[in-house]
Amino acid sequence: MRAxxxxxxxxxxxxxxxxLARLADTAAAEILRAADGRPVDLAPFEDRTGxxxxxxxxxxxxxxxxxxxxxxxxxGPHVTVSSSVAxxxxxxxxxxxxxxxxxxxxxxxxxxxxxxxxxxxLVPGPGGAGAEAVDVLERATTPxxxxxxxxxxxxxxxxxxxxxDDALALYRRDGLALRLESRRxxxxxxxxxxxxxxxxVATERESACWAxxxxxxxxxxxxxxxxxLVPTHQADALPWPRAPAGVRFRPGTNLLDVALAGVEAxxxxxxxxxxxxxxPEGTIARVAAPPGxxxxxxxxxxxxxxxLLWPGMxxxxxxEAPGEHDRILxxxxxxxxxxxxxxxxxxxxxxxxxxxxxxxxxxxxxEDARGGFRVGLFSLAERR
Amino acid sequence: xxxxxxxxxxLGVVLCAASAARPALGPRYGGELRIAVAEMPATxxxxxxxxxxxxxxxxxxxxxxxxxDDDGRPRPGLAQSWSSAADGREWTLRLGxxxxxxxxxxxxxDAARSLRRFLRTGSTAAAHxxxxxxxxxxxxxxxxxxxxxxxxxxxxxxxxxxxxxxALPLAALASPAAAVVSSRGxxxxxxxxxxxxxxxxxxxxxxxxxxxxxxxxxxxxxVAPGPDRGPGDPGGADVSASSxxxxxxxxxxxxxxxxxxxxxxxxxxxALVAASVDRAQLVRRFLPGGEPADVLVSSLLLPPWxxxxxxxxxxxxxxxGRITLRVGSDVPASASQRVVAHLAALGAEVQATxxxxxVAATESGQAxxxxxYPEVPEPGLALEELAAIADSREAREALAAADLERNAxxxxxxxxxAEEALRASDILVPLARLPLRLGPRPGVHGLxxxxxGILVVEDAWIEP
Numbered sequence: 001m002r003a004x005x006x007x008x009x010x011x012x013x014x015x016x017x018x019x020l021a022r023l024a025d026t027a028a029a030e031i032l033r034a035a036d037g038r039p040v041d042l043a044p045f046e047d048r049t050g051x052x053x054x055x056x057x058x059x060x061x062x063x064x065x066x067x068x069x070x071x072x073x074x075x076g077p078h079v080t081v082s083s084s085v086a087x088x089x090x091x092x093x094x095x096x097x098x099x100x101x102x103x104x105x106x107x108x109x110x111x112x113x114x115x116x117x118x119x120x121x122l123v124p125g126p127g128g129a130g131a132e133a134v135d136v137l138e139r140a141t142t143p144x145x146x147x148x149x150x151x152x153x154x155x156x157x158x159x160x161x162x163x164x165d166d167a168l169a170l171y172r173r174d175g176l177a178l179r180l181e182s183r184r185x186x187x188x189x190x191x192x193x194x195x196x197x198x199x200x201v202a203t204e205r206e207s208a209c210w211a212x213x214x215x216x217x218x219x220x221x222x223x224x225x226x227x228x229l230v231p232t233h234q235a236d237a238l239p240w241p242r243a244p245a246g247v248r249f250r251p252g253t254n255l256l257d258v259a260l261a262g263v264e265a266x267x268x269x270x271x272x273x274x275x276x277x278x279x280p281e282g283t284i285a286r287v288a289a290p291p292g293x294x295x296x297x298x299x300x301x302x303x304x305x306x307x308l309l310w311p312g313m314x315x316x317x318x319x320e321a322p323g324e325h326d327r328i329l330x331x332x333x334x335x336x337x338x339x340x341x342x343x344x345x346x347x348x349x350x351x352x353x354x355x356x357x358x359x360x361x362x363x364x365x366x367e368d369a370r371g372g373f374r375v376g377l378f379s380l381a382e383r384r
Numbered sequence: 385x386x387x388x389x390x391x392x393x394x395l396g397v398v399l400c401a402a403s404a405a406r407p408a409l410g411p412r413y414g415g416e417l418r419i420a421v422a423e424m425p426a427t428x429x430x431x432x433x434x435x436x437x438x439x440x441x442x443x444x445x446x447x448x449x450x451x452x453d454d455d456g457r458p459r460p461g462l463a464q465s466w467s468s469a470a471d472g473r474e475w476t477l478r479l480g481x482x483x484x485x486x487x488x489x490x491x492x493x494d495a496a497r498s499l500r501r502f503l504r505t506g507s508t509a510a511a512h513x514x515x516x517x518x519x520x521x522x523x524x525x526x527x528x529x530x531x532x533x534x535x536x537x538x539x540x541x542x543x544x545x546x547x548x549x550x551a552l553p554l555a556a557l558a559s560p561a562a563a564v565v566s567s568r569g570x571x572x573x574x575x576x577x578x579x580x581x582x583x584x585x586x587x588x589x590x591x592x593x594x595x596x597x598x599x600x601x602x603x604x605x606x607v608a609p610g611p612d613r614g615p616g617d618p619g620g621a622d623v624s625a626s627s628x629x630x631x632x633x634x635x636x637x638x639x640x641x642x643x644x645x646x647x648x649x650x651x652x653x654x655a656l657v658a659a660s661v662d663r664a665q666l667v668r669r670f671l672p673g674g675e676p677a678d679v680l681v682s683s684l685l686l687p688p689w690x691x692x693x694x695x696x697x698x699x700x701x702x703x704x705g706r707i708t709l710r711v712g713s714d715v716p717a718s719a720s721q722r723v724v725a726h727l728a729a730l731g732a733e734v735q736a737t738x739x740x741x742x743v744a745a746t747e748s749g750q751a752x753x754x755x756x757y758p759e760v761p762e763p764g765l766a767l768e769e770l771a772a773i774a775d776s777r778e779a780r781e782a783l784a785a786a787d788l789e790r791n792a793x794x795x796x797x798x799x800x801x802a803e804e805a806l807r808a809s810d811i812l813v814p815l816a817r818l819p820l821r822l823g824p825r826p827g828v829h830g831l832x833x834x835x836x837g838i839l840v841v842e843d844a845w846i847e848p
Contacts, residue, residue, distance in 0.1 A: 046688075048688040084688050084690050086683065095687060108804070109797050110794075111793045192596050194411075195597075
């Protein structure tokens with residue numbers, strides 16, 4: 001557990017800092033070009049990102065790069081640079097007005113930078129409470145990722161499989177970043193599905209995983225050969241424990257067709273280890289539930305993503321129809337209520353968990369209002 | 385180290401700042417969505433939209449070859465992929481499998497025919513495309529039927545050849561006027577009309593073979609005001625002006641002053657008018673959900689920059705004579721009354737006349753108060769529209785230079801120069817940014833509005 005937390009606690013996050021540094025390099029070069037040899041007076045940067053100090057941090061980096069070119073206060077030929085920093089999609093954009101000592105416009109300049117899709121920074125967020133029986137040791141989130149994520153699965157402690165509606169990608173945690181190791185397109189023809197679903201089943205011992213989306217005609221078995229994903233086998237349905245005929249998607253939907261004892265299809269979500277399922281109305285059930293305290297008086301509900309954190313503790317997307325935010329529910333087995341929830345900005349579309357003693361690393365695919373997807377990682381520990 | 389930690393923490397806030405979330409449980413199929421609109425367009429034919437209903441219809445029944453994303457880059461429409469050659473002068477678009485509402489297959493000949501029609505429309509995006517495409521201007525002028533810049537080597541490929549490499553040569557194809565229709569007039573959008581458009585409204589059903597999949601709701605009905613329903617009466621509609629407006633605030637409430645009339649011939653007089661409106665108060669008191677606008681183009685298209693402040697007008701301190709102000713029908717009445725009051729306070733005798741939104745947007749007048757949305761949500765094309773309204777040579781030159789700039793950052797800087805050149809003439813006076821004056825009732829989800837003011841219905845769904 002400590003190792004997992006330590007991965008997220010590395011203080012120096014190279015990737016985001018490098019992004020700002022890249023932007024500062026370009027901005028400084030543009031300023032020097034516009035100044036054309038004149039000393040530069042750098043006015044305070046205006047922050048239009050909606051956050052507090054990105055502009056101030058960028059200003060420090062730009063000022064450092066302009067050392068030797070900055071103007072001392074007072075008269076004399078110089079240019080004044082007024083800057084603002086804004087977020088546009090997944091890009092940080094710096095724009096500036098350069099005026100001379102009389103206030104006449106010299107130039108308008110702009111620079112921007114985007115995240116490297118092959119190295120996604122994991123930006124630490126607040127950890128702390130949010131759950132009665134679970135401690136959130138750390139949490140981190142990537143910037144928006146190109147593509148629509150439909151399923152997630154861990155492949156060992158360090159690797160995360162990300163199933164998009166048209167491809168499978170393998171990322172490795174590299175300090176405070178996810179580094180893309182391999183990406184393979186799913187075999188076509190892919191059919192258009194307005195709200196696609198996906199299912200991933202990783203098998204660590206075999207270093208392989210089955211992948212199926214509602215856009216692809218067949219389930220595909222990928223083997224992980226070193227850092228490469230290699231498609232090795234296809235099947236009409238995705239093999240599933242206790243379901244001899246496997247799992248298929250109902251055509252054109254995100255609903256799963258599967259024959260499981262005591263469960264009526266279609267389903268929104270499935271969990272292979274303890275047999276948890278989510279029905280189309282969000283009701284949680286369990287395949288061949290073992291004897292316990294009996295059925296819940298009030299059926300518990302969840303959204304279209306579940307993952308088993310550790311025996312007896314399920315993580316699930318919140319069931320609420322629309323709201324400003326979604327949440328990840330923590331649902332103990334055999335109890336009616338929840339053990340707490342983890343709020344997230346956006347809707348939870350996929351979950352995966354990696355057990356580790358009495359703790360777990362939880363990965364969540366979160367869709368924002370503009371349709372962008374991010375991956376959030378939560379380091380969780382059972383509270384004793 | 386502490387400094388870097390602060391950078392990361394703030395970046396975290398930035399990255400997590402999603403404005404609103406999509407429904408958690410996911411959409412449901414079925415149901416009927418009734419949308420109350422203030423006025424109906426005359427036709428379903430693809431055209432550059434000039435009013436709310438036209439913008440709504442734009443992508444309800446029609447589909448363009450390509451769309452544009454937040455950065456103005458192409459995103460899939462009927463074409464699922466694209467590639468360039470000849471140093472960016474030649475672009476090949478590949479159509480995905482698609483059919484029209486009448487069941488006939490859609491191929492490159494249909495797309496080419498629709499693009500040729502588009503090039504001869506009054507759309508600003510069409511004029512831009514014609515100017516940049518090989519033989520485009522000659523074809524648009526009607527002097528020839530030949531269009532060497534457009535070819536269809538097979539049923540799925542469309543090849544566009546441009547006069548010069550450009551940063552975003554395909555953005556014009558995202559115009560609603562460029563939508564693809566069959567030779568018999570059928571569209572390929574997410575909903576297929578089942579009734580002709582009329583003053584009473586329009587009905588359309590979900591199109592099961594739409595390129596992005598079947599929409600969630602079964603039926604969409606546009607309901608126009610009638611004897612038993614005024615413009616502000618939702619009349620049982622699921623989407624109407626009586627619900628909270630749908631963000632983002634992307635429409636620009638703008639005063640257009642004609643420098644050809646004596647009252648506004650003097651730039652100092654126009655500057656006086658531009659400086660006279662207290663934008664913050666206008667928004668606070670009369671435009672709920674709006675934002676004061678200091679620049680012409682919304683920050684959804686051009687990220688904010690330290691824009692030039694309007695200089696204090698040095699010249700006449702008052703207006704004189706009689707001014708006719710044409711007010712678009714989609715401009716909130718309270719806002720127009722406030723603007724009239726501002727002009728009257730300067731000494732003018734103002735006669736305000738309500739006109740249809742399309743008339744206010746397209747026909748010149750002494751002064752016009754319009755709610756403007758770009759035809760294509762791409763800043764270069766948006767500024768070109770405004771440059772055409774203001775007839776600004778300086779802005780056109782800045783835009784032409786930006787058009788040829790393939791470095792995105794330098795192009796953006798060029799667009800900022802064009803915006804400032806446009807605004808400096810005080811012919812176009814931005815006042816406020818407004819959200820779409822339509823919103824869903826509780827229980828209706830998935831509706832969204834674009835930066836072009838288009839209500840996107842195809843992802844809407846209704847809670848059972």
